[in-house]
Amino acid sequence: MKGSSVNLSKRLEAVKDTVKPCDVSLDIGCDHGYVSIALVKEKVAGKVICLDINEGPLKAAQRNVCEAGVSDSIDLRLSDGFEKVTADDKPDSVIIAGMGGRLTASILDGGKDIVKNLSQLVLEPQSEIEVVRAKVRELGFHIEKEKFLTERGKFYFIIDAVPGRANSTWDEEFYDKYSKYLIETKDMGYKEYVLKSLEKFEGYQRSIKDVKNGDLMGKIEELKKVIDLIEK
Ligand SMILES: C[S@@+](CC[C@H](N)C(=O)[O-])C[C@H]1O[C@@H](n2cnc3c(N)ncnc32)[C@H](O)[C@@H]1O
Structure with missing residues (x-):
């Protein structure tokens, strides 16, 4: 020390x-x-x-x-x-x-x-x-x-x-969850982490097949939106 x-x-x-x-x-x-x-x-x-x-x-x-x-x-x-x-x-x-x-x-x-x-x-x-x-x-x-x-x-x-x-009117709840800073700076480590989460949740969705789970589908949509925003 x-x-x-x-x-x-x-x-x-x-x-x-x-x-x-x-x-x-x-x-x-x-x-x-x-x-x-x-x-x-x-x-x-x-x-x-x-x-x-x-x-x-x-x-x-x-x-x-x-x-x-x-x-x-x-x-x-x-x-x-x-x-x-x-x-x-x-x-x-x-x-x-x-x-x-x-x-x-x-x-x-x-x-x-x-x-x-x-x-x-x-x-x-x-x-x-x-x-x-x-x-x-x-x-x-x-x-x-x-x-x-x-x-x-x-x-x-x-x-x-x-x-x-x-100074913004963004969707605070969404960015509190997914980090406006990491999205806007297109952080590649973060993108990889979001992609892995997306894969995990899509796997859950496939495993429950025809059962519609609103929370799960909502989560998947949000993660896809994060990826889209990073790729914009
Ligand atoms: C997991 S350690 C983290 C230590 C260090 N900050 C780090 O990041 O490695 C959490 C420490 O916070 C202390 N702690 C928990 N609640 C606290 C509180 N309300 N006020 C002050 N210290 C607290 C615990 O005693 C413990 O030493």
Whole structure:
């Protein structure tokens, strides 16, 4: 861990690379603290406040922080979401990675008073991404960029959100589900992922033969629309 960089997984490297240079970042659900350690070592953040609801992960983070020699730049706090963050901390950004989409959205909601003054949200929800995209919008932010990546057979979405509403009249429900950014940027990794999902759902449809399943057919139509939009 000593030296200028930390060995991160592809997912955590992408989360870290999304954080913009800042004075203070928050890492909620920091667990091991690896992203925070890399951020201060690489001088992307002057300071990181690492928060976790459980003592075990926080102790592990403390050991890693000490070992990396960055104790002066990392503040560790036992906290449910934003609970132990105050305006006096003057945070610029927040990272919430590796949690379910609903939990990520509810943490953001619970920290509204802090969130409204942040200049960046870096979010990597592991399920129900559409709930997080909708919450980002509800909190007055919009998705500036989004990364799609696969690692060891799993796929991940990393949301980079900034303050301000997107100037558009698009079908929000559809794009919350399927990512306006990844469609518009014609992300080929994402297209492959959508094609595989389409194959899977068409396989289900074939297996139930003549039985008409409205939800399944609706899903297939939506996935075909995503492919068409990417290919446009
Ligand atoms: C799966 S780990 C993800 C760790 C790391 N962020 C990553 O992406 O690898 C989730 C962490 O979030 C913590 N956690 C869960 N709910 C939380 C909450 N409401 N507030 C703060 N931390 C929370 C857990 O204790 C755990 O350490």
